[in-house]
Amino acid sequence: MTWRGGARSIFWVRMARFFLLLILGGGVLLWAANRLWPLPLKALPVARVVTAQDGTPLWRYADAQGVWRYPVKLEQVSPYYLEALLTYEDRWYWDHPGINPLSLLRATWQNLHSGGIVSGGSTLSMQVARLIDPHPRTFTGKLRQIARTFQLEWTLSKKQILEIYLNRAPYGGTLQGIAAASWTYLGKPPSELTPGEAALLAVLPQAPSHLRPDRFPERAKAARDKVLARLAEYHVWSQKRVDEIRQESIWLAPRQVPQLAPLLARRLTANNKRSVVTTTLDATLQRQLEALATGWKHQLPPKTSMGVLVVESSTMAVKAYIGSVDFNDDARFGQVDTVSAWRSPGSTLKPFLYGLALDDGLISAESLLQDVPRRFGDYRPGNFDTGFHGPVSASEALVRSLNLPAVQLLDAYGPKRFTANLRNAGIPLRFPNASDPSLAVILGGTGSRLDQLTEAYSALARGGNVAKLRFEPEQHLQQRRLLSPGAAWIIRRILGGQALPQPDDSLPGTVPLAWKTGTSYGYRDAWAMGVNPGYIIGVWVGRPDATPVAGQFGYATAVPILNQVNNLLITSARFNAHMAVTDPRPASVGISTLCWPGGQSLEAGDANCRQQRQSWTLDGTLPPTLAAPGQELQGGSLVTLWTNSQGKQVAANCPDSHSVQVALWPLPLEPWLPQSERRNQRLPTPDTVCPPLSKPAISPLLLIGVRQNAILKPLPGKNSLDLRIESQGGAGQRWWFLNGEQVETAGSNRTFQTTLSQPGHYQLSVLDESSQVSTLDFTVDR
Template identity: 35%
Template sequence: MANRIGNYFKKLSVTRKVTLVSVTFLVTIYIFCLPRQLFHVSYSTVVADRNGELLGARIAPDGQWRFPPRNTTPPKIRQCLVAFEDRHFYHHWGVNPLSIGRAIYQNIKNKRIVSGGSTLTMQTIRLARNESRTFGEKIIEMILATRLEFRASKEEILSMYVSHAPFGGNVVGLDAAAWRYFGHSAEELSWAESAMLAVLPNAPSMIHLSKSREALLTKRNRLLKQLYDQEIIDRSTYELAVSEPLPSEPHPLPQTAPHLVTRFYQEQKGKYSLSSIDKGLQIQVENLAERWSNEFLRSDIRNLAILVIDIRTNQAVAYCGNVHFNQKQAGNQVDVIQAPRSTGSILKPFLYYAMLQEGSLLPDMLLPDIPININGFAPQNFSQQFEGAVPASEALARSLNIPSVTMLQKYGVPKFHSFLRQAGLKTLDKPASHYGLSLILGGAEATLWDVTSAYAHMGRSLLKLPQTPCTFLLPTGRDDKNRTSSVFQPGAVWQTFNALIEVNRPEEIDWKSIPSMHPVAWKTGTSYGFRDAWAVGVTPRYAVGVWVGNATGEGKPGLVGARTAGPVLFDLFNLLPSSPNWFERPSDIFVEAEVCHLSGHLKGRFCEETDTVLILPAGLKTEACPYHHPVTLSADGTHRIYENCADTEPAIRQSWFTLPPVWEWYYKQHHPEYQPLPPFKPGCGEDTMHPMQFIYPPMNARITLPRQMDGNKGFMTVELAHSNPNTIIFWHLDESYLNQTQDFHKISLQPSPGKHSLTAVDSEGNSISTTFFVE
């Protein structure tokens, strides 16, 4: 074939050869004359809600309101444009010879340019090239217009035109014009509005809303009359349209979810993004946030953030990154949802869950709530009080700090740190040793996004939904590659949520007695120095996170999670569609077990009062109750006696619930039913369990003595608990006798710097020692 063509070409005359080569060259140039990308301009960042309703936009880098190109043109604006600009648009190939001829005749007749004769396709090329309007440029436009007709459909060409046409000022494109001039989308334009926008690109600099309004109105009405004459609109539609006034001034673009729009601007600049936000709900949430913010401003608490996640889809449906976005006050522009903040107690449910899942904790197992000092770290409960021992579920519901610290000490900081990272807390970017035991009390920072997402994943595990990253961007299709193995298992989550629904609500009412109120598993948190107040709640439908504080980091005395973020949280749940049914209990996971009624441990040999409860199989390996012991009492029950003495006098044998001395010291103050062990009858036995325990200082504590008002060195107070309230304690410091105490075993010391040994001996000869360091 190639040889035949070659032979044919050789037989041609020189003139024909030159002609053929020239034609081939010109055709090739024509084919490739149109750039692959027609428009090289920047676009505004546009964000819409899940239904396509505009949330907000950010102006393009060149200062123009130019929305990203659209793919279709609304029917009304299409008919108006074709009627006004190019009646034969659907019948030519980019150039209309009759229009060109008419334009030449009019320009010669008027001795000036009064008409360009350009088709809509030619105008699209002119907008893309943005060159001076000369005769040579007109020829180029005509060539490129015919080439564009081969590449794109009429609908595509019209969409290019309306996306880039000037509409006066810095408004470019139909979508920007519809929102700026009429405050709604292009799809909602009326006939009058469509006609006005159709005539604007014809002379956008000469016809403007604030000047030449009569000329603009005349052109608009003339076009409407033309549509009526062509029977595109009927008479009543025409009369209504011409009666519509022109807009008085441009409208501001919507400012819904402004912090989210800003984030899209940072991450998806110049694009149109369909978010997962529900605009109607978003507006309600923003109004609620403004009301609460105005209340908090009385206490100089200036910022508030709210995140609402639909746990079924794992998508954010409301995103309020902060309040007062348009007010130029410090901190208002900060998107707190994405800002790392001190976590306070908001991570405690994750530790409770992890220990249940591992099998190192049962839901109601007693935990110590006593003064502790671990290498200088001496946590305190918010109430500054101690209860001796508290069930784990109650400690979580009441957010007690000391039980949480002892739980973390048992579970291990590195293991918990790793678990939190797996749960999605990406801001924990330092090694576990950096945080230490303070990790559970706010020693780390997390974002409201990560924390609320983690709670949402807990809820999703109970709905048997896969763990996927939470998002605020609607996915374009199914994406299985983002699915990961779930960190949370439904059994331990179920038990954790059972504890969290017992958290006292801000209303201080018995919500269970009111049928219209539904369960919410929720938790609050307050950071050190009252800088951050948190509240996160979960229902079978939503996970809601609230943060209250000052984005600048200032603490305020009243900034407590339960008093600020908590009430906002329940106002939000009252606003959201309710979830009448609670999560179903996971099936085929739990096993029945007998647990001690008093200690919450698995039933021990000597536990008499037990409960049959459902626990995770891993819980079967926990320790049996260590607090019940068999004792032998004298007949009157006032003394214990050694078993050998039971042969010489009547005796009562029974099981006795006994806590360690320090636990007991505080526990009996809150539990009047608690009965300490009676002392041994003189000459008839001795304690096998140690009867006393130091409250302070703990072993190897490092102590800095305070300075008094006069500048002199202060004192430290040592304290001890004894199971026998009538005993006498003899105190020794470094083998030197100090003093004796009875009833209340507490003395003040002023030791010199260095290592010291403190010893206490009771009247029965029992002794206990501890070592501490004064710095």
């Protein structure tokens, strides 16, 4: 007994070792086989898709075979679909090791009994094995499929295997995966499938070409009903629900290939290989604006394109991105992304100069500026519109986008300082040949981009902070301060048509569309930038090859598009919820009364208050009128004189003299002032007994040859008018401006000669070296 018992123990020990070695050997063989013949997952071609924030496909990049797959996770698929799929295809999916022996035996018996293949007995795991490693439908092919199935189950989790099926199952044509099928056939994400739609899509992979619902709706309906019967049979869905679904016909959304925001898709996929890129775009708004662009395409000149950005100001999420008027139109350079192209910004930078000048204490909202011909070394800017306007307020100059007041202000603030402040806030400007910033920067003498300008205008919507655009939901909000909240608020109210101060109880809580135009030199770029209570809108129109387009400028070309986009946002309930943002007046903003020409507050009845104005002020600051360099020698805006008891001007050492201060308008404004406001009327008459000390006087600059407001006609038989104007007085060289644009003169620069062939109103201005200006208005008639 002892020997037999010992022999029996040795036997079982040896058997245990044998089975252990068998298991270990099998494991080693399986490991080696897995290493030698790995799952071909990485070899699968990858398709990529760019989506809106709600998951709507915007643009797709198919794989090398042109197949569209829209990758999804298990959590992004409707539970109805998972119930229908697992009940119909593989009820024991979560329990079996990859194959279901009972299903295989049943399928084998059915196939032998019928003399053909009527059932495959494949589990979902086996179907995935065939999807990733196709094989012939033979006995050896089936063995290979089973081996791959075990390899799948050993390597991946059940959830991972199911996700491969969800993304690789065939749905007819170039569609693979539940998401591609759901968007293509039903126009919705797979997370929103109804029970009937889920049952339909669950059965299509069995015979995707035979059951395509867009081609064979009756076949698809019959196959769907089989799934419904199985769900009722196994009590997954109630018989009542199944009966209700059976009454539903097969309804499909109009089949569309995702073709929205192609240039944004290219921008976001250029440097990453993610299979799904989710953007912040609103698919409906994007579709509406692309339709709007198509409508404008035939109204724009040939080879002209456009760019539009719509940004939610509270989050800086980009909601619409139009990079060109038509991506497929090569004649209009449709594949050039005008949103990221460097262009001349025209006058679109002016609001930031005025805001920085407010913060610097150079001006208030109604400070007096000078819209007159001026020279800055060799630089003599003109106005975009016709002529000059003389004395203007800062708010009027900004709203009318007058060039000369802006150059005057930049000259006082400093172009290098201005561009440095913009750069520090994240708004870089580009200068040709790395040159230093000059006064021309404020009129468009630099380079910028639509996306960067839109970021700049966020300062007016975000209390002075410039924030970066967010193209993807996971991007963090980044911002830097450019303006104080008070300066940003004042500039926004001015651009919104509320430059006239109002008390808080009558001031609208929200600002209407605040907008600014811009036109670059030579009519190459037309801009319109807008800020409404909820969104920032940027519009650019022009030729991508920078060819000038005559008559194309911001107000005529870009503003109508801006207004259409703004109206669309206002009337849409989906976007209107964001349009109720209030805009309360910051504590730093006040209301004050100031007087021109001095610019400061004076008591009622003061003789030096020649024109009284109500103004928004920042921190209670009322700076004196900004004098241009050199104007201090002309007496400035406030001069000290000595008068006697008769009110006549005398020398300081004369008996009975006392000093008085007289506010004078800047000398270059004389041609635009009424006679009562000019210096010869404002200054006291000199006393003949004790006259004031004389100063070297410059004779007045006069224009001779045509009287003011004359109506001129060509000679009989001629279609043009020969004009000759002489200048007298003044000092030094002259510079002539016709309708705000500098013109060269033939011969002596004291004489202006030209030929006018077009009827209309004209304004001729001449500027001399002493900064005197003389202006003549006349009309040419036929």
